[in-house]
Amino acid sequence: MSDTDDSSGTGGQEYVLGRDYLASVRLNLQHYLWVQETGYHVHPSITLKPGMEVMEVATGTAIWSLDLATKHPDIRFLATDYSLDQAPPPEFLPRNVELAEWDLLDGGVPEEYIGRFDVVHVRLMMCVIKNNDPSSVVEKLVKILKPGGYLQWGEMDHTTHRMEHALPNMTSESFEQAVNFPSTLGRKDKRMNQSWVSTLSSRFQAVGLFPIADVHAFRNKSHLSFYTDAAFLVWNEWREGMSASDKETYGGILGKAKREREEQRKGLALNMEIRTVVGMK
Numbered sequence: 001m002s003d004t005d006d007s008s009g010t011g012g013q014e015y016v017l018g019r020d021y022l023a024s025v026r027l028n029l030q031h032y033l034w035v036q037e038t039g040y041h042v043h044p045s046i047t048l049k050p051g052m053e054v055m056e057v058a059t060g061t062a063i064w065s066l067d068l069a070t071k072h073p074d075i076r077f078l079a080t081d082y083s084l085d086q087a088p089p090p091e092f093l094p095r096n097v098e099l100a101e102w103d104l105l106d107g108g109v110p111e112e113y114i115g116r117f118d119v120v121h122v123r124l125m126m127c128v129i130k131n132n133d134p135s136s137v138v139e140k141l142v143k144i145l146k147p148g149g150y151l152q153w154g155e156m157d158h159t160t161h162r163m164e165h166a167l168p169n170m171t172s173e174s175f176e177q178a179v180n181f182p183s184t185l186g187r188k189d190k191r192m193n194q195s196w197v198s199t200l201s202s203r204f205q206a207v208g209l210f211p212i213a214d215v216h217a218f219r220n221k222s223h224l225s226f227y228t229d230a231a232f233l234v235w236n237e238w239r240e241g242m243s244a245s246d247k248e249t250y251g252g253i254l255g256k257a258k259r260e261r262e263e264q265r266k267g268l269a270l271n272m273e274i275r276t277v278v279g280m281k
């Protein structure tokens with residue numbers, strides 16, 4: 001941990017989210033809601049072709065690579081993460097998917113990855129990027145791209161978040177506290193600050209990537225309740241790692257937020273922009 005990044009606000013943990021089956025179900029739900037919302041796994045500016053090699057970093061359950069691998073049997077996918085605990089066992093993978101451990105924050109760039117990949121994909125690094133600065137990760141990802149290769153980065157932009165009310169007279173006081181409490185921990189743990197998300201495109205250009213796309217939009221209302229269900233799971237995962245006093249405070253807030261949402265027949269939802277940035281080397 002660096003001097004400037006004290007994670008004591010989130011119980012001093014290395015990873016603030018969970019890794020059990022509920023956390024994996026949540027990641028997979030978020031993935032399918034994301035694809036349903038954006039309409040793609042790969043931004044339309046990128047054309048996948050047979051013979052390509054694709055690297056997904058911080059893969060989690062590897063769901064993005066697995067979905068694409070079954071549609072593109074002639075493309076090789078390497079899915080990496082510093083923990084492969086949430087990914088399926090190698091025996092269950094299609095022949096064109098491989099898993100490997102790679103620590104993007106503290107590890108160097110393995111020699112065999114340099115200049116190798118046609119497409120590099122990364123998504124949902126909020127709560128992972130330290131000190132509000134993704135630059136060192138962007139630099140590593142550029143190194144593993146071939147000249148002419150694409151870097152695609154997808155994020156939810158928490159700085160844009162807003163409450164959606166089904167009816168104008170609905171109140172959301174406790175619900176808003178549930179949303180905002182983890183950000184207050186950002187005073188101590190800078191991973192909980194995510195203003196870097198809106199700067200991604202300029203960070204890409206700073207390391208010489210040609211700007212291809214920077215698209216951002218709020219979710220439509222039709223699937224917003226399901227995304228909000230997933231948000232409750234995230235908040236419970238965060239809570240697990242909090243200090244005893246924060247854990248107690250947040251437990252109370254979450255209980256009230258759940259009741260408030262139920263009383264209003266789930267007419268309260270959280271929305272924030274999904275952002276996809278693409279650059280070419």
Ligand SMILES: C[S@@+](CC[C@H](N)C(=O)[O-])C[C@H]1O[C@@H](n2cnc3c(N)ncnc32)[C@H](O)[C@@H]1O
Nearest residue numbers: 027058059060081082102103104105123124128
């Ligand atoms: C919120 S999950 C997103 C998973 C996946 N990208 C997705 O969109 O479904 C964040 C992932 O970042 C990974 N991660 C955290 N720190 C990392 C590091 N230092 N190096 C590589 N991966 C890391 C976690 O293990 C986790 O799988």
